[in-house]
Amino acid sequence: MAMVAGIGWFLVANTLTNLNARHIATGFGFLDREAGFGISEHLVPYLPSDSYFRAFEVGLLNTLEVAVIGIVLTTLLGLVMGIARLSHNWLVARLASAYVEAMRNVPVLLLLLFCYSLITVSLPLSRNAFNLFDCIFLSNRGLRVPAMIWDDSAVMVVSTLALAVAASFLVGVWARRRQEKTGRYFPVLWSSLGLIAGLPLIAFLATGAHLSFDVPHMAGFNFAGGSTVSPEFAALLLGLVVYTGAFIAEIVRSGILAVSYGQTEAALALGLSRMQVLRLVVLPQSLRVIIPPLTSQYLNLVKNSPLAVAIGFPDLVSVANTAINQTGQAVEGVSIIMGVYLAISLILSFLMNWYNKRVALRGGR
């Protein structure tokens, strides 16, 4: 105990002396000062004249953007690959294992650098961009897509889409109630798809079949108009998703294998179809095996996202890094980084634990 305290005091004393010697003020006062550096991608308005605090906010939002989109995509990829590895189709199973083995045995950073080079070196220059229908352009400056212009008609279409999503949710609830009462089954999936595709289409036609887009076009050496997915963002997302997906595939695979085949046999013997067996018997049981390791893979994805620094995507760590270099507030900068990641870790673990409790086996052995 005394030793730990002694070491702690020694380190704090040294740090204070050193900071004094370098004329660096301690504390978070610097957050109010003008940042003075630009950030290439921001989800909220940002100018170099904004404060450091604002810069950190922008970085944090970028980190969260990558984390949320990355988690969704990597879950889908991992699910598909994990099931593919168990496929009866020999070729599909082999291809999926090859993917998993390749990804699990190389550093994620190498993957990121490779993806980044792929985009910036191998894709054509803006003026020779891959051109899809004259409105989507893929070049070494990233992906340029049309942006919707928010006129009345667009608002109508988008709000009916939201309405349709809500409606199909209600249909799901109603269908379940009705099945419980009468036993009759209602095709929820198809009717929901119909609603989601149909309602906005009706709205689109009703408002005069017209939506306006801001279509990108060449202006000088680069595109103008539309919205962009930057090479940095694309490379970071691609690398993280493809890398983490391999680990999730393994988790999904072992989760499904963990449910004994006797469960499937018993369900089949009762007359359930293959899809029903998967949905009603196997998946609910594998979920409780899958979720704890899945949580740590999600956390890994989030904790790998600061590798953005290596390819120049302005996430929280890279913003903090710039701020530290400018102000010398190393202790504060690093504490902010660590605090934010700890908070993300705790919140994500909490959410996943909560979900796990809901699916967990009650009274299990």
Place this chain on the structure above:
Amino acid sequence: MAESSLLENPSANGWLRGPVDWARKNLFSSPANSLLTIVALWGLWLAVPPAIQWGLIKATWIGDPAACRAAGGACWGLVTEKYRLILFGIYPYDEQWRPFLAVVLFIVMLATAANPRFWRPWLGWVLVAGLVVVSVLMWGGILGLPLVTNDRWGGLPLTLILSIFGIVLSFPLAVVLALGRRSQLPAVRAWCVVYIELWRGVPLISVLFMASIMFPLFMPEGVTIDKLLRAQLGIILFTAAYLAEIVRGGLQAIPRGQYEAADSIGLTYWQKMRLVILPQALRLVIPPLVGQFITTFKDTSLVIIIGLYDLLSSTKVALSDPQWRAFYVEGYVVAALIYFVFSYVMSQYSQYLERRLSAGARRR
């Protein structure tokens, strides 16, 4: 018996009937399956022949970028030209036999440690001796070897140094933390939990940042530790948290009866741990420990961000040469292959160990 069965009903077993039956069973068993197979084959057809064309047929094995561009294929000339830079970084050219020897020594050490026959107390000392020899080789300054300061170390030896020293030196710390987390003393337990969860909650890259910009602030006036040592320290502190959880898993797997038996014959806490519990627990945790080693091995590539020249960064340096920049695929493929070979061999090894351990458990 088996043969006669086959004669009675030759359609019974497709596998022995030849490729057509095999394919029907494994590739075209249903319409959906056939569709999948066709899509997969189409994908392979799009990817594989051009890859072979590029990587082998049209490839240039020796030669400069101009020759490569003329041939239009892969430019393995990059590797023949730059392999010393990729493998050994900027270590003095004439002395590069030393890092080479260090790599060989590392591989010998790993192979020795991997063999269960050598899992004896002396193995630890052999490894420590090996690490000392590696250090002498790399540093020099004695035995007539010219001194090479560690700012010139790089490439594969640096990757191996960071990961192997990282795992070996974090191990004792990890054992202490794991024991502490299961301690009866609330204060000790709390400290260990905070340490472990803190490190596990933050990204390695932030730890490396901390090591590179905050460690100097912690030191008394006049004392400096160099960049490599700081990164190494960061890796050790970080890895220890993960290893501690692995060791804790092993401790938990030891049945209660073992603890009680040790207590009942009057062993003190440390005797009980050293003589009864740890020898059993550590054996159990070897497979996940190898897994952690693979992770650390891959994660050392992050030191690129604080400006050290490990295998990945030296590859990047080789590719930063403007005339070779277009051939990044070749460079990264080579680096990836080196990482892959090490990691793949180790992961196969850990799976082998796991089977061996579980077989041993069944036998008992």
Place this chain on the structure above:
Amino acid sequence: MPTDEIVISLKDVNKWYGTFHALRDINLDVRRGERVVVAGPSGSGKSTMIRCVNRLEEHQSGIILVNGTEVSNDVKAVEKVRRDVGMVFQQFNLFPHLTVLENLTLAPIWVKHMPKAEAADIAMKYLERVKIHEQAKKYPGQLSGGQQQRVAIARSLCMRPSIMLFDEPTSALDPEMIKEVLDVMVELAEEGMTMVCVTHEMGFARTVADKVVFMADGQVVEMNTPSELFGNPKEERTRQFLSQIIRH
């Protein structure tokens, strides 16, 4: 008592696992209301045979008819057969994530599209019959082995099957629990259920079975009434097996 109507018919059924010939030219007819016990040493193909009846295993040659429907690659036919044929497993295979009641109502709701309340009523009725209705809200993990197996029987009965298959239903049970499961099976037999039962319980075979089938090495060696087969076995192989069983 058994009628003349044949509900399960196996004709020249063969099955291979790789090069291992698991079933050899099996011929067997089961009549409505008949109680058939299948006996034989382990690895003789007993389980494989009854698992072929509801297509948990595929046979490679021969014909299997269940209530006139051929068991084949046709998914619809197989699902029809499975709705008609209940099965009880050695390892119970209850769904651990569902309560006892939910285990019973799952198939009626999803396969027979029955209203939930109705399915629950039927389930409770069968739970009462296997004397376990107080446990309806518990999870399988909270029950003893014997209780779990009785739930498994009730689960099959909820689908109102015309035939029940039992695959060594008492082999995984502790001795003191075997009786409670056998009692349920005897009761079921007395009600006239068509049953095919793989078991080592020779007492059960003697009291309940109309026909005992003795299998060895994937073949039907001998088939007779229990009194004939146990009292006066025709084949050497049967005699050998019976002497081993009796000695234990």
